[in-house]
Amino acid sequence: GAVVSQHPSRVICKSGTSVKIECRSLDFQATTMFWYRQFPKKSLMLMATSNEGSKATYEQGVEKDKFLINHASLTLSTLTVTSAHPEDSSFYICSARDPGNGRDHEQYFGPGTRLTVT
Amino acid sequence: QQQVKQSPQSLIVQKGGISIINCAYENTAFDYFPWYQQFPGKGPALLIAIRPDVSEKKEGRFTISFNKSAKQFSLHIMDSQPGDSATYFCAATTGGGNKLTFGTGTQLKVEL
Numbered sequence: 698g699a700v701v702s703q704h705p706s707r708v709i710c711k712s713g714t715s716v717k718i719e720c721r722s723l724d725f726q727a728t729t730m731f732w733y734r735q736f737p738k739k740s741l742m743l744m745a746t747s748n749e750g751s752k753a754t755y756e757q758g759v760e761k762d763k764f765l766i767n768h769a770s771l772t773l774s775t776l777t778v779t780s781a782h783p784e785d786s787s788f789y790i791c792s793a794r795d796p797g798n799g800r801d802h803e804q805y806f807g808p809g810t811r812l813t814v815t
Numbered sequence: 816q817q818q819v820k821q822s823p824q825s826l827i828v829q830k831g832g833i834s835i836i837n838c839a840y841e842n843t844a845f846d847y848f849p850w851y852q853q854f855p856g857k858g859p860a861l862l863i864a865i866r867p868d869v870s871e872k873k874e875g876r877f878t879i880s881f882n883k884s885a886k887q888f889s890l891h892i893m894d895s896q897p898g899d900s901a902t903y904f905c906a907a908t909t910g911g912g913n914k915l916t917f918g919t920g921t922q923l924k925v926e927l
Binding site: 701703731738739740741743746788790792802803804805806807808809811 | 846847849851856857858859860861864902904908914915917918919920922
């Protein structure tokens with residue numbers, strides 16, 4: 698149980714275009730999802746916390762107009778990178794909490810999405 | 816105060832040996848300390864976790880030791896195998912499933 702999927706796993710887009718990444722909890726309802734960014738050989742950097750039915754909470758320094766997050770249902774959160782530039786190229790990872798199993802501290806991570814902006 | 820310091824940055828262990836990774840924290844409000852294993856190109860996977868009311872937790876070859884007074888915790892991998900070669904992250908969080916604060920990661924290589 699507690700499986701989180703991401704789609705796509707890899708995406709290449711041209712500079713100036715937008716790209717959407719989906720994060721789904723497959724076998725549980727996730728009231729809270731998190732979006733991270735990870736550079737090569739670095740730790741995970743939290744970008745934002747996404748709560749179902751409300752606006753996302755962004756970490757300091759993260760541009761909310763550039764990284765649009767929508768948590769429209771209990772099983773789906775999306776991250777849209779708008780007007781992408783090469784410096785947005787990174788590994789984006791989502792995670793989700795499963796508050797229903799009595800282990801609400803645990804976060805389950807998706808497999809990640811490799812974004813390359815050319 | 817939100818930082819979690821992790822060491823070493825990289826570690827090479829012989830097959831069958833013990834791998835030890837250490838973490839230290841400042842925020843005494845942290846009450847949940849998970850360890851994650853990440854393979855290249857993949858998302859982190861929860862390995863084992865501990866709460867501060869116990870000093871040790873063991874699951875198979877993986878053991879967390881926790882020292883509340885020193886605000887330190889460590890991961891021990893017994894009988895290390897080449898398949899354990901990965902990056903390991905410690906993390907900490909406060910109650911209610913709030914955001915995780917990650918350590919900087921340790922790249923483990925287990926050699927034959």
